[in-house]
Amino acid sequence: MKFSRKSLNELINIKHIQINTLASKLTLAGFEVEEIIYVDYMNDYVINIDIIANRQDIACVIGLAEELSIILDIPLKDPISQTYSRNYDKNAYQQYLLNTFHNSKSILNIAIQHIKNIQVFKLPLWLKNYLIIHEIKPSETILDIIHYIHIKWGQDIHILDYESITQEPFNVKLINSIQLNKVNSLQSINKTVQTELLQYNKKTISNNGYSINNKYTYKSLSSSIIVLSTILDPIYIDNNIKNKTSTKHLKYINRNYFMKAYREAIQLITQFxxxxxxxEYSYHRKQLKRIINIPKNLIYNILGPLNNQSRAYTPIHIIFNILLQxxxxxxxxxxxxxxxxxxHRxxxxxxxxxxxxxxxxIYGFNKFIDNLPAKNQQGYINDSTQNIQKIRKIFRDIGLHEIKNYSLQKYSNDKHIGLHNPLxxxxxHLKTSLLHNLIQAKEYNIKHRNKNIEGFEIGNIFYKEDNKSFRETTNIGGILGNTNFARQSWSNSVHALTWFQAKGTIEELFDRLKLKSSIEWVSITQNNYAINSYYNLNIYHQKRSALLYNKFTKEHLGIFGELTKKLHNKLNIHHKTYIFEMNINALSQTIRKYSHLRYIIKPYSCYPSVTRDISIRLKFDLNIDYIKKSISKNNSRLIESIEIFNEYEKIIHSKKEKYIGIRITYRAQNRTLNDKDIINIDNQINNIIHDYL
Known part of the structure; x- marks a missing residue:
């Protein structure tokens, strides 16, 4: 924003300060001076300052003058505190405004005044030059005065044509504020927000924070006007629809100058x-004070000692005087x-x-020692970061691509945390799952003929806990699916990735992290444990998915499964797609660090084993895990292991049937199994399998 040196000098005496010195002071105080321009025909300097987002309070001449007063420790000139001529009333009419706006969610300050018998004359030269030096072309007297007030005070003044509102004498008791529900169309969501309307005689003259009713705006031939000015609550603006007009109220204008700006506008309008x-009628809502306590030692620890011979800390009286400034x-x-x-701060x-x-x-950062403090203790990488690095390397070694996405997505449901001002x-909204973007990435690659893309993503997700507090966790998500995964022999054609092969990829991760024995796979449809609420189970095939739990604590770690048929058809591919998402923090806690004292020595049997490969025709809604547990339970001493080695389907009499191949190993610890033992186990297994068919 550009500021005239002469306009600043009207408020604070900076004539004796060189323009380059002034720019240097502003730069050291944290304001970037982009350029200094000398305007020859006005004999004035213009300083162009880049105003940062959290210091919008200096986006006006008075704001910068007050900041210079603090930086240079020079008082503002007396004219700033002068009382402009005014005609105001403190009777019951003022009480009426207090009663009207006391419960308003939008109005912090409001001033309204009727001016009549307007005769427009030419604007004085000084005011024209003031506008020109700030790159505003003069046009019409009253509008130019409004522009001048905005540049000087940062305050918006609205001019209404009173005759287009009513022909009756002005009556402040006809002013009213009403609330209106309005759909938030900016974010394309079904959410209603409450906005407030300002009415006079039941005619809406302003939608607070957004716009003035065009029917009643000032016209060049108006002879009777209403001068209206407001400061709105930033919280009201944040919680409602934001546009170019409403965001002006987020600048935190200095409310102490509200009436001075308004009264100067009235004075100039009546004068010219x-x-x-x-x-004049006005209302000012009191706001709670913000009180902050700062321990002296905290100041010393942050700023450090002074850059002088004594290496002493900043004296207390200097700190106190700076806070006064x-x-x-x-x-x-x-x-x-x-x-x-x-x-305003x-x-x-x-x-x-x-x-x-x-x-x-304010004291000057250049007056403090700028050396970093000595650090004798060597840093280290924490366990969580090490585990993330391990997971990333394991999946890359397996052959998955790492995918990076934004932490933002469009609105989906009420569980998502919305942004106040989305771009x-x-x-x-902040995303509650990594899978949404991974599925989109898969869809994008398929459209570009890269059908076999498989990838994973490590990132943060955000969700509401009990609809009150917000939580952030680090998750890993992945999407698997490949038409050219493997072939049984060179003579056979390649086949797509199956459910068990995709599950094997996840187990490979667990095996390398040394937590395979700590993971329990549980069916979604037959689960008795707690499930984290932020997981969206609707995108998983209910009968071909599993929940992952810590076997010892029963903590929910994640979910793995096949994509639903609806989403699979949307991808328009001929192979099955599998997705997974897990909480990395929970996984890290599952990893058990063993020492040599914790290892259990189990003697290896010296006696021979007997292996049985069995093919089981399985119902589609049956979990093979129950069969495995039933077999182990009845013959736990003689059965050494049960492993799944194959899955296939057969079409018999036009009906698809599912088969699972399991390998069972028999072995005794103290003797060689005889025929009777083996037949006994075989019969028991056959009976168990028969019960599940």
Whole structure:
């Protein structure tokens, strides 16, 4: 934003300061001076300053003048505190405004005044030059005055044509504020927000924070006008629809200057239009003070010693005087500074560290030692980061691509956490799962003829817990599916990835992380354990998915399964697609670090084993895990292991049947099994299998 040196000098005496020195002071105080321009025909300098987002309070001449007053420790000139001529009333009419806006969610300040008998004259040269130097072309007297007030005070003034509203005498008791439910169309969601309307005689003159009713805006031939100005609550703006007009109220304008800006506007309008101002009505809502305590030692620890021979710390009286310069109303007691944050600094001053930064900024960061403190202790990589690095390497070694996505997505349901001011509709909410973007990545690659893409992503997800507090966790998600996965022999054609082969990829991860024995796979349809609420089970095939749990604590770790038929058809591919998502923090806690004292020595049997390969025709809704447990339970001493080695399907009499191949190993620890033992086990297994057919 561009500022004229002469306009600043009207508010603070900076004539004796060179323009380059002034720019250097602003730069050291944290404001970037982009350029300095000399305007020859006005004999004035223009300083172009890049205003940062959290210091919008200086986006006006008075704001910058007050900041210069703090930086240079020069008082503002007396004219700033002068009382402009006004005609106001403190009777029952003022009480009416108090009653009307006391419960308003939007209005912090409001001023309204009727001016009549307007005769427009030419604008004075000084005011024209003021606008020109700030790159505004003069046009019409009253509008130019409004522009001048906005540049100088940062305050918006609205002019209404009173005759188009009513022909009756102005009556403040006809002003009313009503609430209106409105659909938030910016984020394309079914969410209603409450906005407030300002009405006069039941006619809406303003939609608070958004726009003035065009039917009643000022016209060049208007002889009777209403001058309206408001400051709205930033919380109201944040919780409602935001546009170019409403976001102006997020600048945290200095409310102490609200009436001065308004009254100067009234004074200039009446002076240059020979008009007569009627009674002024205003309302000012009190806001709670923000009080912050800062221990002296915290200031010393953050800023460090001074860059001088003594290497002493900043004296307490200097810190106290700086806080006075900052208008923080400081008190010092028991080695603690207590300050009250000015209202216009509530946006950027919220914590003790913010106060300390202000102290260093005003005193000068160049006066402190800029060496980093000595660090004797060597840093280390924590377990969680090491596990993430291991997981990333394992999946890359397996052959998966690592995929990176934004942490934002479009609205899907009420569990998503929305942003107050999204840049785009498809980036309006924090994501609650990694799988949504992974499926989109798969779909994108398929459209570009890369059908066999398989990948994983490690990232953060965000969700609401009990609809109150927000949580953030680090998850790993993946998508698997490949038409050219393997072939049984060179003469056979390749076949697609099966459910068990995809599951083997996950087990490979568990095996390398040394937690395979700690994981329990549980069917979704037959689960008795707790499930984390942020997992979306609707995208998984209910009969071809499994929940993953810590076998010892029963903590939910994640989920693995086949994509639903609906989503699979949307991808338009001929092979099955499998997805998984797991909480890395929970996985890290599952990894058990063994020492040599914890190992259990189990003697290896010296007697021969007997192996049985059995093919079982399985019902589609039956879990093979139950059969395995039943077999082990009845012959736990003689059965050494049960492993699944194959899965296939047969079509018999036009009916598809599912078969599972399992390998059972018999072995005794103290003797060789005889025929009777083997026949006994075979019969028991046959009976168990027969019960499940």
């Amino acid at each position: 239009t020979s008009s007569k101002a009627q009674i 900052l208008r923080f109303q400081p008190q010092y007691k028991n080695n603690i500074f207590t300050v009250i944050v000015p209202l 509530h946006e950027d001053i919220q914590r003790p560290i913010d106060i300390i930064e202000e102290i260093g900024r 785009a509709q498809d980036q309006s």
